[in-house]
């Protein structure tokens with residue numbers, strides 16, 4: 164069962180929290196979240212699931228920023244959300260899809276108990292201009308049946324920044340950038356220069 168707008172308001176501050184909250188952004192069964200004024204873009208030829216990947220930050224100025232096809236952009240929501248015993252789901256707004264701007268394809272299933280901002284994965288079909296604070300996605304809530312483990316030890320819990328993939332930790336690798344070491348091989352380069 165999905166919570167209605169009335170139920171979202173009734174449970175605010177108890178089972179869920181959206182900060183900041185503006186009642187104007189409520190839909191029938193969801194709430195619109197907005198885009199923070201910063202993006203991350205990876206700077207690797209090949210993204211490696213077993214290593215952290217280098218990235219740079221891009222500011223989205225008030226006059227907007229053009230996105231280009233073939234690039235993965237990571238952003239985040241302005242809003243911090245919390246849930247307690249309801250399941251948050253994040254979906255792109257259809258107005259974005261109609262511009263060929265794809266955000267979190269298929270929607271994102273959050274874990275009950277997740278607290279933090281949401282990382283947004285975006286790419287586009289053709290060049291498209293975006294603006295800071297745009298209402299890009301909507302959060303909805305499902306009732307949870309039964310008990311669950313707290314998600315406080317999960318990788319992305321309590322995020323307040325855009326979070327690139329941390330899959331390497333799960334594969335047994337630490338947060339060292341092994342790609343940088345392998346590609347440039349600083350030690351050999353220094354030895355050869357002597």
Ligand SMILES: Nc1ccn([C@H]2C[C@H](O)[C@@H](COP(=O)(O)OP(=O)(O)OP(=O)(O)O)O2)c(=O)n1
Pocket residue numbers: 267271272273274275277280281282283284317318319320322
């Ligand atoms: N686009 C997304 C999707 C999810 N989340 C948040 C809400 C989720 O509760 C939390 C973890 O998401 P997943 O369970 O999908 O993440 P993983 O399974 O990759 O990691 P973990 O095993 O740590 O849960 O991250 C997010 O910020 N941005």
